[in-house]
Structures are given as structure tokens and as C-alpha cells.
Amino acid sequence: MNKTVKFVLMILASMVVGGVLGFGVIWFGMDGLTADMVEKLENSLALGVPVVQALAILVCSLTAASYMKRARRFAAALDTGDEDQAEPALRAADMAINLLEMQQILVMFLLPLSLTQVGLSLLASSVLVVVSMPLVILGQGRIVDFIRRINPEKRGDVRDLKFNKEWYNSCDEAERQKIGRASYRTVLATQMVLVALLVVVVIVRLLVPGDNLAAWCLLAAILTLKISFWAGCSRAEKKGGEAL
Amino acid sequence: MPLANRVKEHRARLGINQQELGQRIGASRQTVSLIERGDYNPSITLALRMAREFGVPVEEIFALEGEDTHE
Numbered sequence: 001m002n003k004t005v006k007f008v009l010m011i012l013a014s015m016v017v018g019g020v021l022g023f024g025v026i027w028f029g030m031d032g033l034t035a036d037m038v039e040k041l042e043n044s045l046a047l048g049v050p051v052v053q054a055l056a057i058l059v060c061s062l063t064a065a066s067y068m069k070r071a072r073r074f075a076a077a078l079d080t081g082d083e084d085q086a087e088p089a090l091r092a093a094d095m096a097i098n099l100l101e102m103q104q105i106l107v108m109f110l111l112p113l114s115l116t117q118v119g120l121s122l123l124a125s126s127v128l129v130v131v132s133m134p135l136v137i138l139g140q141g142r143i144v145d146f147i148r149r150i151n152p153e154k155r156g157d158v159r160d161l162k163f164n165k166e167w168y169n170s171c172d173e174a175e176r177q178k179i180g181r182a183s184y185r186t187v188l189a190t191q192m193v194l195v196a197l198l199v200v201v202v203i204v205r206l207l208v209p210g211d212n213l214a215a216w217c218l219l220a221a222i223l224t225l226k227i228s229f230w231a232g233c234s235r236a237e238k239k240g241g242e243a244l
Numbered sequence: 245m246p247l248a249n250r251v252k253e254h255r256a257r258l259g260i261n262q263q264e265l266g267q268r269i270g271a272s273r274q275t276v277s278l279i280e281r282g283d284y285n286p287s288i289t290l291a292l293r294m295a296r297e298f299g300v301p302v303e304e305i306f307a308l309e310g311e312d313t314h315e
Contacts, residue, residue: 081261083261083273086262086273086274087274087277090274150273151272151273151274152263153266153267153272154272171272172270172271172272172275173271173275173286173290174271174272174274174275174278174279174284174286175272175274175275177284
């Protein structure tokens with residue numbers, strides 16, 4: 001990296017750290033500021049949550065539908081014998097599934113923010129979570145059926161609790177290798193994020209009085225990740241490339 | 245290590261599509277496509293199954309890049 005760029009980045013980082021520390025000093029200095037700020041922030045968030053949830057459902061569902069329309073177009077070309085259209089069709093279908101998953105995660109993630117306000121906001125937020133779930137399940141079911149049309153050897157029903165296992169067991173060596181690589185990257189990234197969050201939570205806990213629930217939850221998540229990864233590696237060594 | 249392959253050529257000779265070849269060798273259509281594009285190197289088992297289907301030695305299907313497949 002260029003020396004000038006490094007210098008500028010260092011100045012910017014120092015400004016950010018200085019700003020955060022300065023804010024922290026004021027935060028401690030003024031009585032009641034924390035409670036007041038937190039209350040106002042929570043109320044604003046609670047009111048906006050159902051709107052954001054509805055937007056998330058709309059944007060994700062419509063974009064997923066658009067990707068599926070594209071996937072069906074590619075699949076139609078595949079039916080006429082153009083085998084090169086299979087990959088774009090599957091990529092579009094994958095994108096649609098990921099969008100629906102993102103929708104459900106966003107909608108559920110936002111629900112706790114509306115819990116500070118009992119009333120219309122909480123009711124609307126809860127209704128949106130309940131409405132979103134079957135939409136996502138039905139949508140994913142149709143996408144999986146579409147993927148099975150292109151890859152008939154695939155097994156599993158999204159409504160089945162054992163879907164992931166069934167699907168994995170119907171994957172061949174190339175697909176399992178891809179899943180293995182992606183899983184390892186996921187483990188590394190998740191580990192990094194969890195440890196970073198734990199550091200932030202511990203620092204905040206040192207500065208602001210409160211309970212240790214967040215730290216315990218993060219520790220539990222890190223332990224679960226580590227233990228399941230070690231157990232998975234040990235099992236994979238014994239079983240080779242066999243089924244889950 | 246990149247592999248050169250003649251899978252598409254042999255498949256065309258047999259007159260079968262990727263789906264059919266995949267079914268015969270126990271792989272998905274997607275994997276056959278990846279192998280043909282050179283984006284995936286099959287295991288020994290899969291390569292041998294492919295050779296059996298095509299009725300040729302493995303060396304006539306796959307070769308290390310820079311070396312020719314045996315004619």
C-alpha cells in the first residue's frame with residue numbers, strides 16, 4: 001500500500017477512535033444521558049420495524065420471483081437441447097433461494113426491535129413474521145422442485161426436517177467438494193465475526209454496567225462452532241466421502 | 245493440476261447428452277458439465293467409470309495439460 005494512503009488511513013482511523021472515545025467520556029459524564037438516548041432510540045426503531053420488514057418482504061420476494069422467471073427462461077432453452085443453459089438456470093434458482101432465506105432472516109432479526117413497544121407496532125411486526133414464513137417455505141419448495149427438474153437425481157423435500165441431509169446424500173463428489181469448501185470458509189468467517197463481537201461485548205461490558213448474557217451467548221456459539229467442526233472433521237476422516 | 249479432456253468428444257460419439265452420461269457413471273449433469281469445461285477434475289473412480297462407458301482407456305479421455313491425450 002502507498003505510504004500516503006497508509007498515512008491518510010491512519011489519520012482517519014485516529015479520528016474515528018478519538019471521536020468514539022470522546023463520545024464515551026461525555027456519555028459517562030452526563031447523568032441519565034444513556035438511559036434517555038437508549039429509550040428514544042428504541043422507540044424510534046420499534047415504530048420503523050414493521051415498515052422495514054414489509055419492505056424486506058416486498059423487495060426480496062419480488063427479486064426472487066424475477067430470478068425464477070430468468071431461471072425458467074434458461075430451462076426452456078435447456079429443454080430444446082442447449083445444455084449450456086443449465087448452469088445459468090441453476091445459478092438464477094440459487095439466487096432466488098438465497099433471497100428468500102435473506103428475507104426470513106431480516107424479518108425475524110427485526111422482530112426483537114419492536115418488542116419495546118407493546119401495541120400496533122409489535123402486532124404488525126409479529127403478523128409480518130407469521131406471513132413471511134409460509135411464503136418463504138412455499139417459495140423455496142417450488143424452487144427446489146424446479147432444480148430437481150434440471151437435476152432429477154436430487155432428493156429431499158423442503159417441508160421435511162431431514163431435507164438438508166437427504167439433499168446432501170444425493171449430491172455427487174463434485175457437489176460435496178463444493179459444499180465442503182464453502183462450509184470451511186463459512187466456519188472461518190463465522191469464527192472471526194463471533195470473536196470480534198465477543199471482544200466488543202466485553203469492552204462495552206467493562207465500560208457500561210449490565211448483565212453478561214450477550215457474552216455467554218457468543219461464547220456458547222463459538223464453542224458450538226468449534227466442537228461441531230472438530231466432530232465433523234473426525235467423522236469425515238473415518239467415513240471418507242460417504243453420506244452424512 | 246489442470247487436466248485436458250475429451251469428454252465432450254467421446255460423449256458426442258456415443259450420441260448421449262450430459263444427463264444420460266451422468267446417470268450412467270453416477271454423477272450429476274452439472275458435474276459432467278464441470279468436467280467438460282475443465283472446472284472439475286474427477287476422482288479416479290469417476291474417471292474409470294467414464295472410460296468404461298466410452299470403451300476407451302482413461303488416458304484417451306484425460307491428460308495433464310501440456311501433454312496430449314493418447315489417440
